Amino acid sequence: MVVLLSVGAPAGAQTRDIAGLPSWEVVAAPAVGEFTNRLAGVYAASPDAAWAVGSALGRAAGGGQEHRTLLQRWDGRSWSQVTPPALPGGRVAQLGAVDGTGPDDVWAVGVATAPNANTVTGQRTVALHWNGRDWTAVPSPNRGFPDDNNRLLGVAAVASDDVWAVGELDGSLSGGGRASILLHFDGTGWRAVDHPCGAGLRAVSASSADDVWAVGANTACHFDGSSWRPARPAAPVAGRRLDLAGVAVLGPTEAWAVGRTVYGCGERVCTFGEVQRWNGAGWTTFATPGVDVRGVHAVAPDDVWAISLNDGLLHFDGTGWARVPAPRGVLEDITAGGPDDLWAVGATSGGSPSVAQIQHAASAGTATVVGGTNHAGAVISWTGPSSGSVPVRNSFGHYEIVALPVGTYDFIVTAAGCAPQVRAVTVTAGRIIRQDFTLSC
Structure with a gap:
């Protein structure tokens, strides 16, 4: 699996919704x-x-x-x-x-x-x-x-x-x-x-x-x-x-x-x-x-x-x-x-x-998951057909996971001093899927 994390301001500042586009x-x-x-x-x-x-x-x-x-x-x-x-x-x-x-x-x-x-x-x-x-x-x-x-x-x-x-x-x-x-x-x-x-x-x-x-x-x-x-x-x-x-x-x-x-x-x-x-x-x-x-x-x-x-x-x-x-x-x-x-x-x-x-x-067999959080220091983790984690490093709280195998996942977002959040995400082949998180800190 290939995982990419966008850390530059252009990606984090992006406001156009790309969910539904081909992955x-x-x-x-x-x-x-x-x-x-x-x-x-x-x-x-x-x-x-x-x-x-x-x-x-x-x-x-x-x-x-x-x-x-x-x-x-x-x-x-x-x-x-x-x-x-x-x-x-x-x-x-x-x-x-x-x-x-x-x-x-x-x-x-x-x-x-x-x-x-x-x-x-x-x-x-x-x-x-x-x-x-x-x-x-x-x-x-x-x-x-x-x-x-x-x-x-x-x-x-x-x-x-x-x-x-x-x-x-x-x-x-x-x-x-x-x-x-x-x-x-x-x-x-x-x-x-x-x-x-x-x-x-x-x-x-x-x-x-x-x-x-x-x-x-x-x-x-x-x-x-x-x-x-x-x-x-x-x-x-x-x-x-x-x-x-x-x-x-x-x-x-x-x-x-x-x-x-x-x-x-x-x-x-x-x-x-x-x-x-x-x-x-x-x-x-x-x-x-x-x-x-x-x-x-x-x-x-x-x-x-x-x-x-x-x-x-x-x-x-x-x-x-x-x-x-x-x-x-x-x-x-x-x-x-x-x-x-x-x-x-x-x-x-x-x-x-x-x-x-x-x-x-x-x-054909993977998809891309993108989203944002309200906390720039958060960590996004996932378990399911594959598992991994990426830190949200840029100041906009944006994250990207590329080439994630299809299946059902538990996505977890954590940050110091905040209550973790868990979301079930179904990854279907061929499309960009959006999953946002709002942490209570």
């Missing part, structure tokens, strides 16, 4: 190579068809480290590693994003690098396609000089003959600068598209052929079916730089962009989470408890999920954002095959090397 649990992910494994993108076509992509480091035959490709498939029962297609020149795909139109039409994009992990120049774009039977590498354009680095960071599949990919050119090693890459697949091949979207595109999403958004460093750009046009995001606080990293589109009047604002704070560089909403006329900023928000997926206007570097999972219920308890990890992307079929991927936090992590909701 999250870790699902076993295959390991590739002896060193770091990191998943960066996930796509779910149905409850028994999903893909997660990323990169890993393994031990090279002659010593040192070499790149490996993470290309992992969910079949409704378990995740398994799939052999990636061979790339020209023996290159290795480090994948950063995945999307599709269904189980038999999936795209994964990223960067093709030399196998040796010490080679840092000449990186090329890579686009892999799944047709329901095999993965194949489809040639994709590059910009700049041979030593420049090209990489794709986002992909959005509208139809089998309508797919967009975005990324960036880093020409600094050859004396050049940075520029955005915007590619389109028309059913026969990929081509580069001229655009006015600025540098640093990082993510793309579409609701239809004439409603596509791409976002990046201080930029948001919209495609209406005929041309791309900038639609400037809401300006950050003076002195901060806006860096958008994720976008999700539900329709012409409903889209979300997430990322961070960056600013100097003393001798350090600090970040603050940024969430913006498009209403058909402009972008507005929403308050969020997250820091460095990296990924977003919209199921419905009142059911939007996002990932924050320090705060894990965030949820929007139609009126505001709240942090959602989840197993500890550094998550990168989130998707849904349906309202109660959610996947989030990334890597474990702490320890070395990091291991790829996959989380799923609604959880």
